[in-house]
Amino acid sequence: MASEATLNTKDQKYFVPEPSAWPFMMTISMFVFMIGFASWLNDAEIGKYIFGIGLVMILAMSFIWFRGVVNESLGGSYRVWEDKTFRWSMSWFIFSEVMFFAAFFGALYYARVLSVPWLSGEGSEFSTNEYLWKGFEAAWPTNGPESVGGEFQTIPAWGVPFLNTIILVVSGITFEIAHHMLKEGKRGVCLAFMGLTVALGCLFLFFQAEEYILAYQQLNLTLGSGIYGSTFFMLTGFHGAHVTLGTLMLAIITLRIAKGHFKPTDDSHFAFESVGWYWHFVDVVWIGLFVFVYVV
Numbered sequence: 093m094a095s096e097a098t099l100n101t102k103d104q105k106y107f108v109p110e111p112s113a114w115p116f117m118m119t120i121s122m123f124v125f126m127i128g129f130a131s132w133l134n135d136a137e138i139g140k141y142i143f144g145i146g147l148v149m150i151l152a153m154s155f156i157w158f159r160g161v162v163n164e165s166l167g168g169s170y171r172v173w174e175d176k177t178f179r180w181s182m183s184w185f186i187f188s189e190v191m192f193f194a195a196f197f198g199a200l201y202y203a204r205v206l207s208v209p210w211l212s213g214e215g216s217e218f219s220t221n222e223y224l225w226k227g228f229e230a231a232w233p234t235n236g237p238e239s240v241g242g243e244f245q246t247i248p249a250w251g252v253p254f255l256n257t258i259i260l261v262v263s264g265i266t267f268e269i270a271h272h273m274l275k276e277g278k279r280g281v282c283l284a285f286m287g288l289t290v291a292l293g294c295l296f297l298f299f300q301a302e303e304y305i306l307a308y309q310q311l312n313l314t315l316g317s318g319i320y321g322s323t324f325f326m327l328t329g330f331h332g333a334h335v336t337l338g339t340l341m342l343a344i345i346t347l348r349i350a351k352g353h354f355k356p357t358d359d360s361h362f363a364f365e366s367v368g369w370y371w372h373f374v375d376v377v378w379i380g381l382f383v384f385v386y387v388v
Contacts, residue, residue, distance in 0.1 A: 106173050106174065107164070107169040107170060107171075107174055109164065112157070112160070114153060114156060114157035114160070115157070117149075117153050118150070118153045118154070118157065120149070121146060121149035121150045121152075121153050122146070122150060123146075124142060124145060124146035124149060125143060125146025125147055125149070126146070127142055127146070128140070128141070128142030128143030128144070128145065128146050129143050129146075131143075133315070158344075162353070162363075165353075165363065166353065175362055178362050178366070179362065182362075182366045182369060182370075186369060186370070186373055189334075189373060190373075192330075193327075193330070193331075193377050193380075196323075196326055196327050196330065197327070197380065197384065199323060199326070200323045200327065200384065200385070203319045203323060204232050207319070208230050208231075208232065208234060208236075208319070209230045211224075211225050211228055211230070211236075211237055212225075212228050212229050212230035214230065224237075225237040232320070233246055233320040234318065234319065234320055235317045235318025235319065235320055235321065236318040236319055238318075239318070240316065240317065240318035241312070241314060241316040241317035241318055241321060242312060242317075243312065244311055244312040244313040244314075244317045244320075244321070245311040245312070245313065246313065246320075247303055247306070247307060247311070247313070247386065249382070249386035249387045252299050252302065252303050253303070253386045254382070255299060256296050256299050256300065256378070256382075257378060257379065257382045259292050259295055259296045259299070260292070260296055260335075260374070260375045260378050261375060261379075262292060263288075263289050263292035263293060263296075263371070263375070264371065264372055264375045266286075266288045266289045266292065267285070267286070267289045267342075267368055267371055267372075268368070269285045270282045270283075270285035270286045270289065271361075271364065271365075271368060273285060274349065274354055274356065274361065274364065275356055275361075276356065277355075277356035279349065279352075282349060283346065283349055283350055286342065286345065286346040286349060287346060289342055289371075290339060290342045290343050290346060293335060293338060293339030293342060294339060296335055297332065297335060297336060297339065300328070300332050300335075323385075324385060327381055327385055328381060328385065331374070331377055331378060331381055334374050334377070335374055335378075337370075338367070338370055338371050338374050341367045341370065341371075342367060342371065345363065345364055345367050348363070349364075
């Protein structure tokens with residue numbers, strides 16, 4: 093059972109859940125997941141197994157924890173005050189994600205606009221080029237003065253990346269149509285457009301995987317391809333992870349709609365709306381990636 097804390101209103105109380113072990117268990121799961129991921133990237137054979145265990149733990153904890161949250165919602169525990177709290181919390185979470193990707197775009201800017209020109213001797217850095225990297229000329233893309241990883245080719249912007257841009261933009265539109273259908277009480281149409289949105293998310297991930305396979309097997313573009321390879325896979329890889337999470341969230345919300353958890357008469361569909369906020373954020377980040385990683 094959960095306790096309730098009285099607010100400064102006569103007839104409204106704020107729902108406070110009982111202390112739970114699930115957030116701690118989720119932290120442990122994510123720690124195992126990241127240890128496995130880092131080990132795998134560094135060619136440790138056991139890394140992929142630890143990664144798999146961590147992934148299963150995260151999925152299990154997510155199901156158990158969020159099932160409890162859904163039951164609280166269906167039980168009427170969340171009202172106006174809780175809704176406001178959730179909206180503020182999600183807003184700050186999205187802001188933290190903006191800062192997360194801003195750091196990566198900043199790294200790309202530093203490498204491309206500042207670091208590479210310095211190594212070539214631009215401005216006051218003549219001695220750097222003359223004594224350390226003589227003959228190195230600034231260019232982008234580059235794998236640096238030592239040609240780390242060997243010669244490579246880049247992914248053409250107007251092929252799969254442009255197609256993926258269209259896919260994500262369209263998925264944002266289909267989600268908004270689904271939202272309007274939900275508010276109008278047309279659950280069947282809403283489910284159709286939500287299913288389409290999930291399918292578009294999966295299609296994006298399929299093409300992203302195909303792009304990575306092409307990069308590794310035919311273009312010699314890998315994580316080991318110097319500064320370009322590092323920034324390329326860092327930005328697109330983390331974005332792909334966010335798309336994966338977003339697609340999973342969309343699928344869960346679609347199942348909840350099918351079970352009748354959201355009704356047109358409800359004052360708030362915040363669980364639905366929060367997934368939309370996240371998905372639109374993922375769309376906007378991709379547009380930035382497409383412009384600054386693939387095109388410019």
